Amino acid sequence: MLERAFRSTAGRLIATTALTLLVAGCADTGPAVEPAGAPATGSSPVGGSTQSPTGVPGGTTEPAPGHAPSTSPGVPPSTVRPPSGPPKKPTDNLPSDRIAGRITRGGSGPCYGLVTDDGVEYALYGQNAGTFAAGSHVRVTIAPQLLRISCGSGRPASIVEISPVR
Known part of the structure; x- marks a missing residue:
C-alpha cells in the first residue's frame, strides 16, 4: 500500500510533510520548564533517562552537534563588540x-653608509665601531647624532652598537 502511495504526487507530498513534522517534533526547542516540586534538573521521572544542565541526554556537559551552548542563569551574555574596522595607526x-x-x-670607519630593506639611506658615524666591507649585512642600534659630522648622504645617526647579520 505504501508503495502505491509513493507513486502518486499527492502520496509523496503527504509522506514528505509527515517526515518533516516528525523531524520538527524531535528538534530540541530549548530547556524544558519544570513545575514546582519536580525533581532537580539532571533527572527525569519518566523512563529514567538523565539530562545535563545543557539539555543533552546522557549527562554530558558538551552540547549536541548543531546546538549552541546556553549561558548559565544569572550570568549576563558577553558584551564584547565586533571590531569597528582596521586600526588607524x-x-x-x-x-x-x-x-x-x-x-x-x-x-x-668612523663613517659608514647603510641602506635598509625599505630603501632608507643612513649616514652612520661611530668611532671604534669596527671594519665592515661594502655589501655586508648588519644590525645597528642608533642614536641621534650630537656632533655635526658629515658622513655622506642619508639620515645622519650615531652608532651605539653594530653587529654583522649572519
Missing part, C-alpha cells in the same frame, strides 16, 4: 632605534 610598536640593512660605504 600601526599596532606593532617596533623600536625606532634599531635598524638593519646593507653597508654601502664601508671600511674601518
